[in-house]
Amino acid sequence: MGSGPTSPIREPLVQGHKTYHQITEDLCSPTERAPSRAWTMAFIVALSALTFGVICILITIWVGIGTWRLNRTIGWGWDITNFVWWIGIGHAGTLISAILLLFRQKWRTGVNRAAEAMTIFAVICAALFPMIHVGRIWVTFFFFPYPNTRGPVWPNFNSPLLWDLFAISTYFTVSLLFWYTGLVPDFATVRDRAKGLRKKLYNVLSFGWTGAAKHWQRHEALSLVLAGIATPLVLSVHTIVSFDFATSVIPGWHTTIFPPYFVAGAIFSGFAMVLTLMIITRKVLNLQEYITIGHIESMNKIILVTGTIVGVAYLTELFIAWYSGYVYEQFAFFNRALGPYWWAYFGMMTCNVLSPQIFWSKKIRRNVTMTFLMSIFVNIGMWFERFVIIATTLARDYLPSSWSFYVPSIVEVGIFIGTLGIFFTFYLIFVRIAPVVAIAEIKHILKSSGDQYVKSNATTTYQQVESGNMEFEISGHDAHASHDQH
């Protein structure tokens, strides 16, 4: 009798007949080896992009937003496009860790750690844009309500922009807490394998975790409740981001469909970025047995569903614009699809709606190369979506005399490249410090989802494991290092 229910249908989530010790070895070793050449190269590239971005941000702060090509008609351009793009990317992490936890989707364990890290880094990148966009970054603390000597002057709590500030700071904090709480037991695992300075470092990071039964019980209770409250949180964040637009009176923005449409788009783009990163990570760190083709297929299914929801939303917008009989709305959408920025609309439709339809084919869903290409497509498509909604809508004002066109300046492009640099620099540091796959959670699902326990390829019965492990221990734990497969 095994320790958990095993499904005769589902495919195994952990391959390679792993033992608990082998899991520890496989997942801890990337943090213990010297960085590979590929990592160093990637780090240099990411750091250079980051540096370029920081220079562009400093230029913006020093000279002013005049260094951007925003004008009186188009007040929001690349800055807010990038802000929404990054926030959207951040949504997959919490979706995977919270919503899939509530739905008891075990495949989340392979990707949740990296996806949550991605969320945190993406939100940092996102938060940067509104902060520099306000022009005077040194007074951004005025946003936060606190008893002050300026009147007291309070922020306007009726403003969606303020709601957004609260949503994003809450989202960042809660994601960080959730992520770190999951990391603590794994840092303890790394600590107990480390020596010298490393041990001291991981001692601090692991908060003195011992693995006591009561602590595990509380840990599970905490994770479940955090997941429970992070689920409406993740839905609320992009809903509130969409309110930034939907509560305005600009034709093309003033639509009630925005909240669900933005949330679906956020999950869509988030999963695309998770796939982009995980396909590279699993290859470089040799994690194919933990992030299996089955994981990739599951994520592709989510991409197909959310991509199609987004497609329906695009078509609904067009239909409602026509059906409303409101000429300004009709013009906004006519302009969106066939105006001067028709190519952005075309890029959005192709990348987001048409191309994910290839995932109806199981063969393509399980094809790593195609998935990687598609994930890049979706990342681009979702960037175009935000650009289409923001800049191209603003470009055609109420008065034809104020119609305008917008091309970003090198500073704006540089800040975007800089955020990519920040994102990848942080991610690369993360894979060096922390186990990329949640060790304790993988061990937890091993008996129900390890390939030696499920389906017809179940070669090991429970009794064999029991006796096999007994022998394993005696030679096992003195031989930690020799077990490294790679």
Place this chain on the structure above:
Amino acid sequence: MKHPEKNVIFGLYDDEEILKSAVIKANEDHLQIMDVYSPFAVHGLDPLLDLKESRLHIGGFVYGLIGTLTAFLGMTWIHTRDWPQIYGGKPYWAILSFVPITFELTVLFASIGMVVTFYVINGQGPGVMNPILHPSITDDKFCIAFETGGMENNEVDRLRNFFNNTGASLVETKTI
């Protein structure tokens, strides 16, 4: 944190199922288990160890409620008493506008409160050094520990026998 010194005998098991049957055996023999350690959360262990359900979620509810009240009452006070202003011809007390921030602060207070409580009651935090019985506990071993302070030798031997009979792969004593 300072702990008083404890003499401990512990045994390591290779599998959670062996661990659970050992805990059942210990209960039958009326042995007083100090603690059980494992590399991951072992389900079905809590009732065997007589651990009550964690009340952390009640704490979460209370913290959340504090957040709800802080946000809603705070905004109410600011917009109706401290500095009433008309925005877009709407009433001062625009309850619907307060919903998003009230929700966000509820979540924020509940999460921060619960996480802080979790570490405080666990006796954990940045830089805390808790005694580790064996480095394999965070790897692949499941551990039962008994306190042996003030025990006769024959009682300790009884514990040693218990470990050997229940299939422990390693038995050690340690002062922590």
